[in-house]
Amino acid sequence: MPLPDGIRTVADRLRAARLNAQEDRIRRRVLSILALGVTPTVSILAERCEIPSDPIREILGRLAAMDLLVVDATGEIVLAAYPFSSIPTPHRVHLGGREVFALCAVDALGITAMLNEDTRISSRCAHCGSPVEIQARPEQLTRHLPSEIVVWFPTSEGDYCSVAESRCPNISFFCTSDHLETWRKVNGQPPGLVLSLLEAFEAGREIFGSLLAEANAR
Template sequence: MSANSCPLEERMLELTMLTVPDCPNEPVLRERLTQALADQPAVTVNLRVIEGEADAARYGMHGSPTLLINGVDPFAAPGTPSSVSCRLYRDESGPTGGAPSVAALRAALQQTVEHPVPSEPATAVGRAGLGRLAPVEGGLRAVHQRVLRAFAETGKAPSKDELDEAAAPFETSSQQVLAQLHAADFLRLDTFGAISAAYPFSPTPTPHLVQITDGPQVFSMCAIDALGIAAMLGKDVTISSAEPGTGNPITVTVPADTSASRVLWNPATTVVFYGRQSTCGTCPPEASADATVPSIAADICCDYINFFTDQDNALAWAQTHPGVTGQVLSQQEAWGIGVHIFGPLLRPHF
């Protein structure tokens, strides 16, 4: 890997290292990145030296050194300010020094290769295209995964004690972590601080009831969320939903093995309408005031991503809702988006 760039023929990954001049941890990151890339496809690695705070803000540097994978810093907590200061990377076992561990780098690279930034239809439900895998730093992923596992195992949110236990190794409180997860739309909190959405799970009834094999019944926030639960948990699930407007029953059985050919749709003509409000006029004024992403899925799209018995019924429903924009997704498209967004969420963190 050269000091400036290493352009190769295939560009599945593009890596950019951002450092201040003479950063002592730049060689550490370079060495660990070389190890992490040993079995990866051809990539482009660029080195950009950041001279001041203005450049740090422009290029997305959150301390030196920063690694961008396809333009995204996978190790930065939501809302982390730009900075030219020395950066300390931490994992669940404590400080790792001035660069991510080799294991953490490999996990971040694998995540990008297997789950690239989604196409336009997935942007709203997938945090404006940023994905729903919370960063490891600051206990965000540990607390987020504890929330998801609680819903998967019990059908309800975890207790404060459980969340505090997840946050403790990171020397922070669960309340602080939840506030960050809320601001970045990894989950939603109500005005009392209780979890009101934990994508893909809803703590309150929705039209989408999901039976987890050897687990509880849970509600999902929308049709896409329901379709992603099997891949996230590694368990078969059965989705029972109802067509908006007609109430016609729809059942989808999704296997854990992420094979589109084995998903069973009843009726066989079922589609998903992927909609969103063209404006958020029905949302409370404060709904997104503290958000670090452009839009909040629970506010603008969750109510409008639904199963329909066929394309004609989906289009007919859309015509009667002029305030909703969207498109009809095929079965494979809808399932693929669900797997893409939610499949990685319970991946072990390092």
């Protein structure tokens, strides 16, 4: 696990949240809807969980307060639930016959272990914009181009209420460590970690591998 102790991941926040069975059921349903490439809304969740809209809305609010997901200003639409984003991001993840967006590079790498499905990630170098392509199975990376991909993991957070808004936008792929260093110089040398692609993949597996399991099974 290459991430230092001070960094709280969504897996840590989930453990600390001690969700009740209904909250956890809705949390997992949000993730499984997003995994289909569909944006979860209060009405979709109410229908699929067979629970009235008001309790769904309240539970989404509680999950958002614990930074397990992000809802829009109306509280009706789930904008993101780690590792997925309802809104397009630079990290497109192809699953069998469908496509989803990940919040960041590590999240994109964690989806294969979380869903136990093969994935193909299409992203871009955050410095030069050139394509980054990665294929992964739940247990291992299978192919990637270019060969020297690295991942930047910032260790400071901004003043936003969610990690999705503060840290995720900067957890990026770079085609080479030179491009990462150039980007860091241009951006005032922000504090963070340089992860090899394999280290980032292992971090993704660690963070997201058991996220779909029921709370009492984790």
